[in-house]
Amino acid sequence: MNINFEIQSTFYKWEIKLKINMQTSKNWIEHFKANALHQRVDWNLSPQLTTHETGTILHSLQAWQLGETSEGKNLIMASTKYAERIGDLYYVNAVRLFIKEEQKHGNNLGRYLDAIGQPRIQKDWGDTLFRRIRYLNTSMEAWTLAVIVVESTAQIFYQALKDATGCVLLKQICTDILIDEAYHITFQTERLASIFYSRSEFGRNFRKPFYKVFFYCTSALVWFAHRKLFKAGGNTFNGYMRKMAYKYQKTINTITSSLAMQIA
Ligand SMILES: [Fe+2]
Numbered sequence: 614m615n616i617n618f619e620i621q622s623t624f625y626k627w628e629i630k631l632k633i634n635m636q637t638s639k640n641w642i643e644h645f646k647a648n649a650l651h652q653r654v655d656w657n658l659s660p661q662l663t664t665h666e667t668g669t670i671l672h673s674l675q676a677w678q679l680g681e682t683s684e685g686k687n688l689i690m691a692s693t694k695y696a697e698r699i700g701d702l703y704y705v706n707a708v709r710l711f712i713k714e715e716q717k718h719g720n721n722l723g724r725y726l727d728a729i730g731q732p733r734i735q736k737d738w739g740d741t742l743f744r745r746i747r748y749l750n751t752s753m754e755a756w757t758l759a760v761i762v763v764e765s766t767a768q769i770f771y772q773a774l775k776d777a778t779g780c781v782l783l784k785q786i787c788t789d790i791l792i793d794e795a796y797h798i799t800f801q802t803e804r805l806a807s808i809f810y811s812r813s814e815f816g817r818n819f820r821k822p823f824y825k826v827f828f829y830c831t832s833a834l835v836w837f838a839h840r841k842l843f844k845a846g847g848n849t850f851n852g853y854m855r856k857m858a859y860k861y862q863k864t865i866n867t868i869t870s871s872l873a874m875q876i877a
């Protein structure tokens with residue numbers, strides 16, 4: 614499914630012709646539609662959460678359930694503006710399907726909370742902070758970077774949640790999310806790569822340290838908010854940050870690799 618996709622980019626006063634090894638928006642639409650047909654959670658199972666497990670994971674479960682339910686209005690606005698600029702209107706549909714998949718995560722976690730008789734919360738400081746930042750942000754680049762960091766923390770979070778419980782139903786919900794999230798990171802990293810290389814050399818060098826600071830600070834913030842759950846899943850702060858450092862390096866390698874840029 615990988616193809617060479619040429620993007621004629623005319624933003625920011627100069628024209629850059631990029632040849633990036635990435636999938637087209639049409640490919641991504643096909644992927645999201647096909648993935649939506651997979652039912653990986655057996656809802657006939659009853660939840661089996663012990664009192665101890667509930668005490669450890671409930672707060673984080675409620676917070677991530679809330680975070681996964683965003684309507685994505687601002688992201689759709691930013692991606693529509695961006696898609697018009699690059700002449701790829703299919704991209705907006707791909708983003709809509711991406712948001713729908715995130716909402717599926719929120720719905721599944723919500724359904725699980727209902728099943729264990731716990732409330733879905735309406736407010737969480739981390740969610741409020743992230744929503745405020747998203748509200749103020751109309752740049753596709755900043756959006757994409759923020760989503761990559763959050764998705765990367767999500768991979769560790771859902772693995773920790775899975776490891777912190779013996780409940781088969783909750784483990785299945787986590788596995789389903791983890792499968793989706795791996796594709797989300799590829800989807801967003803490809804986009805960040807194409808945006809990154811539409812910048813001048815000065816712009817690219819200027820951005821790299823900013824990406825790094827943003828990635829590490831956000832990672833530390835997510836640890837702080839959900840450390841109880843991360844620890845219950847077998848993580849230490851140093852171990853968690855090492856995993857995030859690896860994910861950061863992988864992201865940077867992808868967007869700066871020589872494969873990703875062949876300016877014609
Ligand atoms: Fe998600």
Ligand SMILES: [Fe+2]
Nearest residue numbers: 715764794797
């Ligand atoms: Fe995601």
